[in-house]
Amino acid sequence: MFMTGYTGNLLAMVKAKNPNEPEFHQAVEEVVESLTLVLDRYPEYRSAKILERIVEPERVIMFRVPWMDDQGEIHVNRGFRIEMNSAIGPYKGGLRFHPSVNLGILKFLAFEQVFKNSLTTLPMGGGKGGSDFDPKGKSDTEVMRFCQSFMTELCRHIGPDTDVPAGDIGVGGREIGFLFGQYKRLKNEFTGVLTGKGLNWGGSLIRPEATGYGAAYFAAEMLSTRAQTLQGKVCLVSGSGNVAQYTVEKINQLGGKAVTLSDSSGYIYDEAGIDEKKLKFIMDLKNVHRGRIKEYTDNFKGVVFTPFDPELDYNPLWNHKAQCAFPSATQNEINGKDAKNLLANGIYCVAEGANMPTTIEGVKAFLDAKILYGPGKAANAGGVATSGLEMAQNSMRMSWSREEVDSRLHQIMKNIHKACFETSERFGTPGNYVNGANIAGFLKVADAMMDQGLV
Numbered sequence: 001m002f003m004t005g006y007t008g009n010l011l012a013m014v015k016a017k018n019p020n021e022p023e024f025h026q027a028v029e030e031v032v033e034s035l036t037l038v039l040d041r042y043p044e045y046r047s048a049k050i051l052e053r054i055v056e057p058e059r060v061i062m063f064r065v066p067w068m069d070d071q072g073e074i075h076v077n078r079g080f081r082i083e084m085n086s087a088i089g090p091y092k093g094g095l096r097f098h099p100s101v102n103l104g105i106l107k108f109l110a111f112e113q114v115f116k117n118s119l120t121t122l123p124m125g126g127g128k129g130g131s132d133f134d135p136k137g138k139s140d141t142e143v144m145r146f147c148q149s150f151m152t153e154l155c156r157h158i159g160p161d162t163d164v165p166a167g168d169i170g171v172g173g174r175e176i177g178f179l180f181g182q183y184k185r186l187k188n189e190f191t192g193v194l195t196g197k198g199l200n201w202g203g204s205l206i207r208p209e210a211t212g213y214g215a216a217y218f219a220a221e222m223l224s225t226r227a228q229t230l231q232g233k234v235c236l237v238s239g240s241g242n243v244a245q246y247t248v249e250k251i252n253q254l255g256g257k258a259v260t261l262s263d264s265s266g267y268i269y270d271e272a273g274i275d276e277k278k279l280k281f282i283m284d285l286k287n288v289h290r291g292r293i294k295e296y297t298d299n300f301k302g303v304v305f306t307p308f309d310p311e312l313d314y315n316p317l318w319n320h321k322a323q324c325a326f327p328s329a330t331q332n333e334i335n336g337k338d339a340k341n342l343l344a345n346g347i348y349c350v351a352e353g354a355n356m357p358t359t360i361e362g363v364k365a366f367l368d369a370k371i372l373y374g375p376g377k378a379a380n381a382g383g384v385a386t387s388g389l390e391m392a393q394n395s396m397r398m399s400w401s402r403e404e405v406d407s408r409l410h411q412i413m414k415n416i417h418k419a420c421f422e423t424s425e426r427f428g429t430p431g432n433y434v435n436g437a438n439i440a441g442f443l444k445v446a447d448a449m450m451d452q453g454l455v
Helices: 005-017 022-041 050-054 103-119 140-154 173-187 210-224 242-253 276-288 293-298 336-344 360-369 382-396 402-426 433-451
Strands: 059-068 074-085 091-097 126-131 163-167 234-237 260-263 266-270 303-307 324-326 349-351 372-374
Touching: 005 022, 005 050, 022 050, 022 103, 022 360, 022 433, 050 433, 059 103, 059 140, 074 091, 074 103, 074 140, 074 163, 091 103, 091 173, 091 382, 103 126, 103 382, 103 402, 103 433, 126 140, 126 163, 140 173, 163 173, 163 382, 210 242, 210 324, 210 349, 210 372, 210 382, 210 402, 234 242, 242 260, 242 276, 242 324, 260 293, 266 293, 276 293, 293 303, 336 360, 360 372, 372 433, 382 402, 402 433
Parallel strands: 091 126, 091 163, 234 260, 234 324, 324 349, 349 372
Antiparallel strands: 059 074, 074 126, 260 266, 266 303
């Protein structure tokens, strides 16, 4: 898309100051386009240079992470923490351990996190971090050594009232445990400095499920605006990690039928549906044995496995008949061609479990078709919302029941949907959840920044 005037100049400035960071440029472009509607109505944000300040991280921390493998060989990875914006609370956002991690990807994630956290209604700023370390194929002791080395530096910059990291791709319960243990050892304090902790030591019930559950709840809220439910809907889900697993679980509970899951090797299509028994197999395969999705076909009949083909300019997973789609793997997994395939196959509800899984061309196709399209910063905010609930429980030194946390999560997702829906109407683009999410998230942060002066 082509922007002129103030927003065009701002985007040009972001690209010039942050070269070779396409994901960050994409995230800023998508938000800034929505905010044109706000800046025309409220020029005071322009005068206070709110956008110029919001695209610039408050702090960027980069450090080396040396660690030793089981054979005694030394490796050196790079660690990051982007502390993006603390206008409404301490920095909050996940840590990602994956070979693709670089400054641009983490800045895009931190930027998105600012608006996502604002939408939850909880007092959390935005941040993100991680490393280009790959936990895949490493032993538990290698992962532990890496996590301890990573936290030895990171602990200087985080704290329960400063910056509270969580998990993301490559950082699950095992990694959070190692990271927390090292923080406690170095700081000599037991505080809620990380979320996603084990239930025995400060974690919250429903936290592992929260992102997936929240995406399904958000889809249900969008469908309710057309007097529909998830009952009987065929759903395409990508990924097979934490988010995808619990999206499928909640789809099943709400009466829908998920027929796909994937990993980096390819995807499975199970026309009969991934029921409770099959999902249990997937969870064991992925969370315990850390196996590949293809193994699913060895255990269940009538399943088709399609290997990943880098030569294709589209993802065949998105080319099946269905009504709902839940991209839950990674950024930019739905391009313009995928979006057209989804629409041609009858998809009219998309709830993003991953962060920015749809390219700008794909988003445009969804918006032009006027389908129910819930962008990640709204649809997958359930994870960080429940992290916020974990922080609250830690501060009070108490633990809520599974039912209470799930009830609070469900209400938060309803509130996020309501804020996006009503804001899109208020600014003249009814049904446009992208504008609704971007504007509602921005207004809260911008007003806090105005109140706090030039900082």
